[in-house]
Amino acid sequence: MSYTVAVRALCEFVAKRGDLDLRFTPSPSALEGIEGHAKVAARRGAGYQRELNLEGEYRELKVRGRADGFDATVPRLEEIKTHRGELERQPDNHRQLHWAQAKIYGWLACQRFALEEIELALVYFDIDRERETVIRARHDRNALERFFTATCEAFLSWAQQEAKHALQREQALASMKFPMADFRPGQRALAETVYKAARLERPLLLQAPTGIGKTLGTLFPLLKALPAGKLDKVFFLTAKTPGRQLALDALARLSPGLDTPLRALELIAREKSCEHPDKACHGESCPLAAGFYDRLPAARAKALEQVDGERSLLDAETLRRLALAEGICPYYLGQEMARWSDVVVGDYNHYFGLGGMLHALAQEQRWRVGVLVDEAHNLVERGRLMFSAELDERSVRELARSAPKGLRRGFERLARAFRTQRQALAPSAGEAPLEGVLEEVPSSLVGELTGLTARLGEHLATQLDEPVDPELMRFYLQALGFARVLELFDARHFQCEFERLPGKPRETLRLKLSNLVPGPWLAPRFEAARACVLFSATLAPTDYFIDLLGLPAQTAWFDVASPFAAVQLKVRTVSRISTRYRDREASIEPIVELIQAGYAARPGNYLAFFSSFDYLERVAERLAEKAPGLVQWRQSRRMGEEQRRAFLERFAPGGQGIGFAVLGGAFGEGVDLPGDRLVGAFIATLGLPQFNAVNQALRQRLGALFGASQGYRYAYLYPGLTKVIQAAGRVIRDEGDRGALWLIDDRFDTAEVRGMLPSWWEIERA
Numbered sequence: 001m002s003y004t005v006a007v008r009a010l011c012e013f014v015a016k017r018g019d020l021d022l023r024f025t026p027s028p029s030a031l032e033g034i035e036g037h038a039k040v041a042a043r044r045g046a047g048y049q050r051e052l053n054l055e056g057e058y059r060e061l062k063v064r065g066r067a068d069g070f071d072a073t074v075p076r077l078e079e080i081k082t083h084r085g086e087l088e089r090q091p092d093n094h095r096q097l098h099w100a101q102a103k104i105y106g107w108l109a110c111q112r113f114a115l116e117e118i119e120l121a122l123v124y125f126d127i128d129r130e131r132e133t134v135i136r137a138r139h140d141r142n143a144l145e146r147f148f149t150a151t152c153e154a155f156l157s158w159a160q161q162e163a164k165h166a167l168q169r170e171q172a173l174a175s176m177k178f179p180m181a182d183f184r185p186g187q188r189a190l191a192e193t194v195y196k197a198a199r200l201e202r203p204l205l206l207q208a209p210t211g212i213g214k215t216l217g218t219l220f221p222l223l224k225a226l227p228a229g230k231l232d233k234v235f236f237l238t239a240k241t242p243g244r245q246l247a248l249d250a251l252a253r254l255s256p257g258l259d260t261p262l263r264a265l266e267l268i269a270r271e272k273s274c275e276h277p278d279k280a281c282h283g284e285s286c287p288l289a290a291g292f293y294d295r296l297p298a299a300r301a302k303a304l305e306q307v308d309g310e311r312s313l314l315d316a317e318t319l320r321r322l323a324l325a326e327g328i329c330p331y332y333l334g335q336e337m338a339r340w341s342d343v344v345v346g347d348y349n350h351y352f353g354l355g356g357m358l359h360a361l362a363q364e365q366r367w368r369v370g371v372l373v374d375e376a377h378n379l380v381e382r383g384r385l386m387f388s389a390e391l392d393e394r395s396v397r398e399l400a401r402s403a404p405k406g407l408r409r410g411f412e413r414l415a416r417a418f419r420t421q422r423q424a425l426a427p428s429a430g431e432a433p434l435e436g437v438l439e440e441v442p443s444s445l446v447g448e449l450t451g452l453t454a455r456l457g458e459h460l461a462t463q464l465d466e467p468v469d470p471e472l473m474r475f476y477l478q479a480l481g482f483a484r485v486l487e488l489f490d491a492r493h494f495q496c497e498f499e500r501l502p503g504k505p506r507e508t509l510r511l512k513l514s515n516l517v518p519g520p521w522l523a524p525r526f527e528a529a530r531a532c533v534l535f536s537a538t539l540a541p542t543d544y545f546i547d548l549l550g551l552p553a554q555t556a557w558f559d560v561a562s563p564f565a566a567v568q569l570k571v572r573t574v575s576r577i578s579t580r581y582r583d584r585e586a587s588i589e590p591i592v593e594l595i596q597a598g599y600a601a602r603p604g605n606y607l608a609f610f611s612s613f614d615y616l617e618r619v620a621e622r623l624a625e626k627a628p629g630l631v632q633w634r635q636s637r638r639m640g641e642e643q644r645r646a647f648l649e650r651f652a653p654g655g656q657g658i659g660f661a662v663l664g665g666a667f668g669e670g671v672d673l674p675g676d677r678l679v680g681a682f683i684a685t686l687g688l689p690q691f692n693a694v695n696q697a698l699r700q701r702l703g704a705l706f707g708a709s710q711g712y713r714y715a716y717l718y719p720g721l722t723k724v725i726q727a728a729g730r731v732i733r734d735e736g737d738r739g740a741l742w743l744i745d746d747r748f749d750t751a752e753v754r755g756m757l758p759s760w761w762e763i764e765r766a
């Protein structure tokens with residue numbers, strides 16, 4: 001059975017040895033890399049061919065890739081690498097890897113063009129100085145063939161094992177049965193729709209109520225679509241940790257019914273898996289980076305033994321244990337294992353983010369991937385964050401004092417540009433706005449920042465053997481992120497926001513490049529996936545998600561009917577109370593009375609949601625005064641994981657009390673409190689974002705893009721009601737649940753809002 005491998009992957013597997021060393025990075029951005037390649041190619045003669053597709057075979061191995069450039073007149077094959085900083089500082093194992101790639105391409109070119117000899121060139125292009133360093137070597141055909149054969153030979157047994165796994169996996173998945181005795185109501189329709197969408201290669205927006213078993217109901221059909229060559233891998237992407245755990249649980253349930261174990265991997269963020277947060281990712285600093293590539297083969301083999309032999313998922317804990325036993329970094333072992341896994345469970349960012357690792361791997365390896373986006377209503381906000389960046393005057397000012405001498409001037413100039421900008425935003429002695437939107441990104445500030453970033457990059461690249469000031473590194477990464485977003489910035493999809501932060505001795509300015517519509521940058525990621533299913537309990541109206549996420553117009557939409565009956569949830573709107581900011585004071589007493597009355601009618605556990613901590617505190621305080629015997633607990637700002645768990649544990653079966661929370665916060669979604677752990681909810685807000693200069697500008701821009709009437713809906717109404725419906729969804733979790741819901745505000749009675757609430761609710765006026 002044949003096995004196809006990309007040239008780069010083959011070389012990384014066989015030729016990469018020594019330490020993990022990220023000191024020569026952060027490397028140029030993808031866009032800078034593309035531009036760098038184009039600049040090099042533009043300097044070449046007429047006969048120069050860019051991006052030459054090459055392939056060859058060795059026994060059952062098929063090797064393919066795209067060489068950066070070829071000049072048939074010499075003949076010369078070029079491998080181009082863009083970089084920042086002094087080339088002498090490049091670690092040896094990076095150079096060896098580049099030569100290995102060039103030699104493999106060299107042999108493939110000799111074969112294709114019947115060459116006896118070829119010149120190979122590594123072209124290092126410094127993107128800041130626009131300078132090339134070219135290292136050349138001539139190789140004869142026989143030597144290159146020997147290198148190709150030896151490299152393939154070193155990979156062959158792994159390839160055979162992989163090909164065997166792929167075959168057995170396909171057979172196992174083809175006969176896989178649904179692991180539960182039966183589908184839950186609605187779950188079969190959901191699974192069938194996912195399978196159909198995967199077969200038709202059509203993106204799907206899937207709205208399905210909570211409690212229907214969406215995780216298993218989407219994973220099962222997509223895995224069924226893997227055989228017969230439809231898909232190579234499935235990525236299950238979540239916004240939050242609990243979603244990841246649900247996916248791992250579902251995979252554990254599917255596993256026993258399979259003849260061949262499924263290789264499932266959990267990816268977590270670097271901050272969460274780093275064992276030495278005080279160290280840098282290179283062998284002289286971190287013991288888990290030293291000799292990383294020497295020990296990786298053993299760790300990789302053991303990880304697969306664990307999955308294939310013991311049928312264990314490679315969750316974060318298992319990966320950590322395996323990595324530490326071999327003395328290597330768990331985070332980077334996770335990145336490696338993504339290549340050899342069938343299912344990867346990770347964060348949205350791993351696929352959709354700028355430089356998303358799973359997307360990059362899929363492109364490089366030409367995988368046909370199926371992507372499941374869990375709780376997809378979150379992708380709008382998370383997408384915006386992925387393509388936004390900010391910069392703070394405070395850190396610039398501090399670094400102007402503490403940075404190494406050669407850099408101080410650059411920081412001082414940038415600090416001056418910040419100061420000028422800040423002063424321009426408060427031209428008179430009168431009250432100045434603390435936040436707002438700028439017409440354009442201040443060019444003087446960008447100019448200073450660009451110059452400083454380049455000098456900082458050079459400085460860091462020459463300090464490879466010195467410990468780096470973490471503040472300086474943090475600023476550098478932030479500045480690179482800012483520059484990356486600036487490359488994408490346009491006035492239709494972004495706005496430049498400022499915040500003037502009070503402080504002593506002086507206030508400071510924070511500049512943000514805020515993405516408003518992530519669609520244009522998410523769209524290529526959807527396109528790159530063979531199958532893509534976005535699911536959530538709240539994905540209406542469809543146009544909102546299609547417009548903002550950049551989904552193609554032919555995206556299918558499916559709304560799974562709720563398995564719950566209207567009698568299960570008594571929904572009442574309370575229109576005599578207004579929760580608008582100006583009416584807050586007057587609303588406190590009637591809300592307290594409403595909570596008391598609701599609780600008296602059926603004592604039990606309730607959640608009460610508010611638009612802010614301030615509002616929450618005032619109602620909770622008043623309730624405590626009026627009903628001191630009524631047990632209550634409150635969400636507070638910046639709760640840690642432990643405190644959040646403690647908050648939820650108060651909702652014990654048969655318990656009685658009120659949990660106060662902020663709508664859209666940690667307890668508004670992804671919280672499962674079945675049975676009498678939660679018997680009702682009070683929602684005292686429409687969840688609308690604050691009316692301020694920034695959101696008004698957002699409204700205006702969204703109106704300009706999607707129609708004036710949509711501005712208010714896209715900026716305020718739809719995001720707000722999504723949060724309300726998510727929070728309400730905490731009450732009824734299965735067919736046995738009974739509960740009550742109070743929607744407190746007169747606007748809940750308008751036709752437009754009513755039209756957006758779940759159709760299975762029967763709503764009364766209180």
Ligand code: SF4
Nearest residue numbers: 274275276281286329
């Ligand atoms: S343990 Fe932390 S510092 Fe060490 S290589 Fe891994 S991520 Fe880098």
